[in-house]
Amino acid sequence: MKAGAIKIGELARATGTKVETIRFYEKIGLLAEPSRTEGNYRAYGPAHLGRLSFIRRSRDLGFSLDQVRALLSLSDDRNQPCDAIDLIAREHLRAVDAKIADLMALKQELQSIVGQSHSGSVSTCRIVEALEPLPH
């Protein structure tokens, strides 16, 4: 193993990623295949660490793997305009906003169903009533 190279477990610890997830990223072509040691262990260098950190950070921000793939390849052409990157980020922000709005509406509806405390039997339960399609 070259100087500075690390094994998959160390890479996992360094990036807060599970070992299986790293192998998964490699299998789907998101993370480049590293070289191997004599014992067939993966040997990662600093470039892999940077790449995987980028991926994890993007994932933590909620980007899909396809978006991450695009972000990675776009950010490799350092002299290109960054419009495409900005567009992906803005679109993701818009999607997050939409999801929040959906969940807020859902929360409203759930609150109106769960409402104040009530105890009794199933036959008079307001939650069951709200779920059932027909009047009793």
Place this chain on the structure above:
Amino acid sequence: MKAGAIKIGELARATGTKVETIRFYEKIGLLAEPSRTEGNYRAYGPAHLGRLSFIRRSRDLGFSLDQVRALLSLSDDRNQPCDAIDLIAREHLRAVDAKIADLMALKQELQSIVGQSHSGSVSTCRIVEALEPLPH
């Protein structure tokens, strides 16, 4: 086909469910197997319609299929206390709330990254900067 019985397509239209989804619910034991016509078509009665409506309504409210299963079986014992049902609903509301909080935090972070309009090259893009692990 008995009087009042309907085919899967009609049940799908009546409940806003896809035909494949109905068959899927049957396969996982969520919706009871209906009787069959001579031509081996599923023949649903009013009970199925009610059951599927309950399921769809619960799904629309964001309950998981396991929760729906529990809600269904709990709501069948009409004379039991409804505590268990209420607990499921309250727990779900709590989860929705947590999800909203997560997304709000995410939105904040994304906004601080996307920020004001900025155009330039990838090498100076603040989004790329926010994603990359190391200083340039």
Place this chain on the structure above:
DNA sequence: TATGGACCCTGTAGCCACTACAGGGTCAAG
């Protein structure tokens, strides 16, 4: 009576982003 088209059947595979084995191999310490 033939034929077209709308509907139905079963079974399998795909989606996303992992996660969890099973059944082995490698390597360093004690």
Place this chain on the structure above:
DNA sequence: CTTGACCCTGTAGTGGCTACAGGGTCCATA
């Protein structure tokens, strides 16, 4: 020399559907 931590490959499972492929049924119309 053995133990135990780590690594390897490959496959299958998660949730909640959705989309075929390759047939069968049923009814109306020409």
